[in-house]
Amino acid sequence: MRPIERFLTGITTTGTPHLGNYVGAIRPAVQASKREGTENFYFLADYHALIKCDEPARIQRSTLEIAACWLAAGLDAQQVFFYRQSDIPEIPELTWLLTCVTGKGVLNRAHAYKAQVDKNLAAGVDADAEVTAGLFMYPVLMAADILLFQAHKIPVGRDQIQHIEMARDMAQSYNHLYGEHLVLPEAAVDESVALLPGLDGRKMSKSYDNVIALFGPREQVRKQIFSIVTDSRAPGEPKQVEGSALFQIYQAFASAQETQQLRQAYADGIAWSDAKQLLFERIDREVAPMRERYEQLVANPHALEEILQAGAAKARARATPFLRELRHAVGLRNLAASAATGKKAQARAALPSFKQYREADGRFYFKFVDAQGRLLLQSAGFASPKEAGQFIAQLKASQALPDAAMATPPDGVEAGQVTTALKHLADSGN
């Protein structure tokens, strides 16, 4: 039997979900949550929202709307872990443990923080103007979200890959210091998921003000759809599907057969207003039943709050004992507790280990070090963390010095030392 694979995703609670969020994140996640052999964690990242938003009413409203959206879209709170970040006190606790194994220099390189610094420098103001420590710490909080639940795969957009790599590095640093406790997560970017264009043809995004509401009043949705930008071809003139935002949005909802029919209609010169009407009806067919459920949920915050409380209890049943283990490992312990487990953890920490990291050249490297931290092997750069990981797996399996030039011992280290350390690691079951 395959071991259970855990997927985890957070949704920042600023704003109201639009059609692009539905097609790009909500719909695929709801489908994915039904896979056999997986556990799925979805949470409302309201601590992250505080980094961007200082309007309390908006945070509360957005949390309500996003929770309602996910449930209306078919997420089964019984089947998955569905909770609000701020209901899990273990997350900020783990954030601190991770803060203490994270280099400040690593956080200096985080995209969101760096973008603000670059903007400030370009504007000729102080580098740290408008930069809160919250923005700087964003990747650590996110790593705590992920590592607390021992998630393997993190479905995210491309813009989040760096954060997942940082979470991985933090897990590695923690494990190196305190023994193997944390699972190393991986980003899962689904290339097949549609990136929905907005009303003006650019990516649908709140910051471009080009969105179609997901559960807005029908009339509003209709108006938005009718304002999709098209060209000036008259009814009867053949139209092109290439570059047509209307066509692409339709495709994200339609079957292959329906898409083919619209393609034909374009060639036959369908009027833009008729095409828009078709799109409106097609979207409404999928969304109308969910809209009803959404409106019920939003109108009944008590019931939603109960669902979230139950979700928090379910999540904490995992988080509380695990955080206890992590605290113990770092030495935050009951003074009367026996030192035996401490010794065991130390023995585990005193093993040779692989450390993976990324260099400024964008490639992925590893070092193999002995129990005292002495370098035994230095790798060359790999194109992806996966390739580096596969190479390490081969090394562990063969317990022999690699003959490829991809990893070599430094001067003064004998081949025998490397193979002994590999064997020691294998014997320990790591």
Ligand code: TRP
């Ligand atoms: N940073 C993510 C975003 O802006 C949201 C998020 C917070 C998240 N914690 C997470 C995503 C943990 C995945 C895993 O989209």
